[in-house]
Amino acid sequence: MKTAIFTSHPLKREICGESAVYSLQELLQTDLSPYGAVLLIGSPHIDEETSLTSEECAYLWNYVFEGGKLYAELINAFDFPSSRLFGWKQDFPKSRRMMEKLRYVPKEGVLQEGQLFEWDGAMAYGFSIAADTRLEIGPFKETHQSTQPLIGAKPYPGLNIRELGKGKVVFAAFSLFSSQQPAALRPYKDWAQFIAALAGDTGIPFTMWEPVMELSRGTSADEAIEKSLKWFVSSGIMPELDGSKGIWENVHSVTARISYDRRPDCHAHTALMFYLYGKASGKPEWEEASHAMLQYLFDEGYQDMDPASPSYGFFKWFDYPGEKPDQIFTDDNAWVCLVLLYLYRKTGKEEYRERGLLIAEGFLATQNANGLRANCITGKELEDLGKEKIASELAVSMNPHFESIAHTAFIQAYLVTGKQEYLDAAVKGSIYMLEHMDELKFMYSRTSGLARFLLPLGFLAAHDGSGRIQAGMQQITAYLLSNQHETGGIEEADNPDPDRFGQEDAGVYIHNGEGIADQLYTNNFLLMNAWELWKATQDETYRKLYEDLASFLSAIQISSKDARFDGGWMRALDLTRMEYFGNNGDTGWGPYCMEGGWTNAMTTAGFLLGKLDESIFD
Numbered sequence: 245m246k247t248a249i250f251t252s253h254p255l256k257r258e259i260c261g262e263s264a265v266y267s268l269q270e271l272l273q274t275d276l277s278p279y280g281a282v283l284l285i286g287s288p289h290i291d292e293e294t295s296l297t298s299e300e301c302a303y304l305w306n307y308v309f310e311g312g313k314l315y316a317e318l319i320n321a322f323d324f325p326s327s328r329l330f331g332w333k334q335d336f337p338k339s340r341r342m343m344e345k346l347r348y349v350p351k352e353g354v355l356q357e358g359q360l361f362e363w364d365g366a367m368a369y370g371f372s373i374a375a376d377t378r379l380e381i382g383p384f385k386e387t388h389q390s391t392q393p394l395i396g397a398k399p400y401p402g403l404n405i406r407e408l409g410k411g412k413v414v415f416a417a418f419s420l421f422s423s424q425q426p427a428a429l430r431p432y433k434d435w436a437q438f439i440a441a442l443a444g445d446t447g448i449p450f451t452m453w454e455p456v457m458e459l460s461r462g463t464s465a466d467e468a469i470e471k472s473l474k475w476f477v478s479s480g481i482m483p484e485l486d487g488s489k490g491i492w493e494n495v496h497s498v499t500a501r502i503s504y505d506r507r508p509d510c511h512a513h514t515a516l517m518f519y520l521y522g523k524a525s526g527k528p529e530w531e532e533a534s535h536a537m538l539q540y541l542f543d544e545g546y547q548d549m550d551p552a553s554p555s556y557g558f559f560k561w562f563d564y565p566g567e568k569p570d571q572i573f574t575d576d577n578a579w580v581c582l583v584l585l586y587l588y589r590k591t592g593k594e595e596y597r598e599r600g601l602l603i604a605e606g607f608l609a610t611q612n613a614n615g616l617r618a619n620c621i622t623g624k625e626l627e628d629l630g631k632e633k634i635a636s637e638l639a640v641s642m643n644p645h646f647e648s649i650a651h652t653a654f655i656q657a658y659l660v661t662g663k664q665e666y667l668d669a670a671v672k673g674s675i676y677m678l679e680h681m682d683e684l685k686f687m688y689s690r691t692s693g694l695a696r697f698l699l700p701l702g703f704l705a706a707h708d709g710s711g712r713i714q715a716g717m718q719q720i721t722a723y724l725l726s727n728q729h730e731t732g733g734i735e736e737a738d739n740p741d742p743d744r745f746g747q748e749d750a751g752v753y754i755h756n757g758e759g760i761a762d763q764l765y766t767n768n769f770l771l772m773n774a775w776e777l778w779k780a781t782q783d784e785t786y787r788k789l790y791e792d793l794a795s796f797l798s799a800i801q802i803s804s805k806d807a808r809f810d811g812g813w814m815r816a817l818d819l820t821r822m823e824y825f826g827n828n829g830d831t832g833w834g835p836y837c838m839e840g841g842w843t844n845a846m847t848t849a850g851f852l853l854g855k856l857d858e859s860i861f862d
Contacts, residue, residue, distance in 0.1 A: 615673025
């Protein structure tokens with residue numbers, strides 16, 4: 245079938261088979277009789293409206309009435325001629341999709357009723373007129389499927405089909421073929437089924453777009469390491485490839501653009517990985533880039549170096565415009581501390597020791613007697629209370645997401661100084677959490693929090709005469725293995741706050757059994773943590789867990805022609821479809837976030853430690 249496509253903007257991909265492409269302004273001058281189908285593609289931009297004149301509506305009406313097939317997307321339908329042609333009346337001007345999803349309406353069809361889809365770009369609200377709704381737009385919070393009525397909101401038609409005379413009209417009130425980010429049309433496999441069914445139902449020969457990314461299906465850790473380094477070089481995540489300008493935070497989950505924020509913890513993760521890669525590859529330029537990345541933080545004043553300041557020694561969380569740190573998150577400062585002290589032990593750079601110990605000393609001074617601490621201290625709290633009162637008066641977090649990294653930093657401080665108080669704080673805090681497991685707090689999932697908990701435990705178990713840490717380590721590992729997928733990755737489980745949808749720091753799943761793996765908070769860190777347990781204990785359980793995770797993470801590394809994605813990992817993987825997809829309820833670090841430090845650097849560091857057969861505690 246020959247088709248004619250009239251579009252307001254150049255198309256980014258083929259959307260039909262044998263097609264002639266025109267501008268919308270050429271509609272009335274074009275003879276439609278040779279074409280079995282006509283497609284109208286409106287502007288995907290919310291500040292640009294695409295409208296038809298009454299004459300154009302009449303021309304298309306007659307074409308369809310005599311047996312033609314019409315597909316229209318994001319064409320204004322405020323007036324009667326357009327709305328009666330499309331079977332859809334528009335209520336409001338276009339807006340940008342935020343957290344809305346598309347829901348499959350038919351009770352019978354190629355997909356399950358209530359199947360959910362994502363897209364990126366524009367949408368418009370309206371109502372159907374004598375049309376069959378196939379997709380509807382709404383604030384659906386579920387991950388894969390929503391079959392219950394919305395509470396406090398109503399869905400709006402997203403894609404309709406209507407009969408008109410001898411022909412058919414399909415109308416889409418969202419960016420489908422006009423989408424500027426086809427990667428955002430997820431899940432890809434479900435869209436492929438939907439588009440094929442739509443072509444079959446309407447007779448319009450729609451063409452499914454090629455996937456923007458696929459899983460590499462790699463089997464080699466060495467290959468995964470090299471692909472990851474290519475991502476750091478080519479994705480745009482590094483302002484300068486020599487590390488002299490640091491590293492940007494991530495490729496954003498929603499915009500798929502680089503987030504131009506610099507965070508010390510991400511710098512520490514990447515500096516660690518670059519150092520390990522330089523050592524493993526014999527390429528000293530990567531060790532130099534590791535140093536340059538940390539030197540950037542020093543030169544730009546991220547650490548408070550004023551001895552008279554209440555926040556002396558602590559790092560800012562990000563490139564905070566104030567002179568002194570404001571929010572001092574435990575894990576973020578702890579990552580910088582442990583990497584600086586580890587690298588001091590490997591390189592002998594005195595500045596690493598001095599700056600790392602300033603953080604460790606500040607932590608020890610603000611640590612509660614039970615070995616735990618507040619997950620975040622503000623500059624004002626330090627000014628008002630002082631470090632000693634903070635240690636005793638602020639509530640401790642009971643969250644291994646934070647505490648485990650502080651304990652690992654204390655281990656590094658102990659290895660550098662030999663001071664027993666660092667080791668004692670780490671042992672005491674770990675035992676306290678293990679003895680109060682029912683009181684632990686989690687952010688995204690129990691799986692992610694406990695995966696983080698493991699990092700210091702192998703080392704600390706050798707310094708715990710009670711055996712409590714050894715037993716706790718085994719208990720945690722057994723829990724994680726109970727949630728291991730057949731592919732080797734850990735599936736997210738036990739969401740502490742399923743109602744947190746629509747805020748920062750939420751899970752990428754809602755309920756157990758959704759088959760989502762998290763590479764921002766769980767599998768990425770667990771790769772290194774399992775390796776450290778194996779090195780500390782030589783227990784085959786941990787070696788197998790490491791090998792399973794290495795196999796899983798090698799296989800799910802992204803392969804793409806788009807340099808933003810190629811060689812990296814995203815946060816959420818759908819283990820059933822084996823593609824990147826998850827619940828979009830986290831507005832800060834969503835399912836498609838590609839974090840430079842937390843995900844891509846730390847995953848690669850886990851591979852490199854295995855390749856080098858080394859521990860960060862050696």
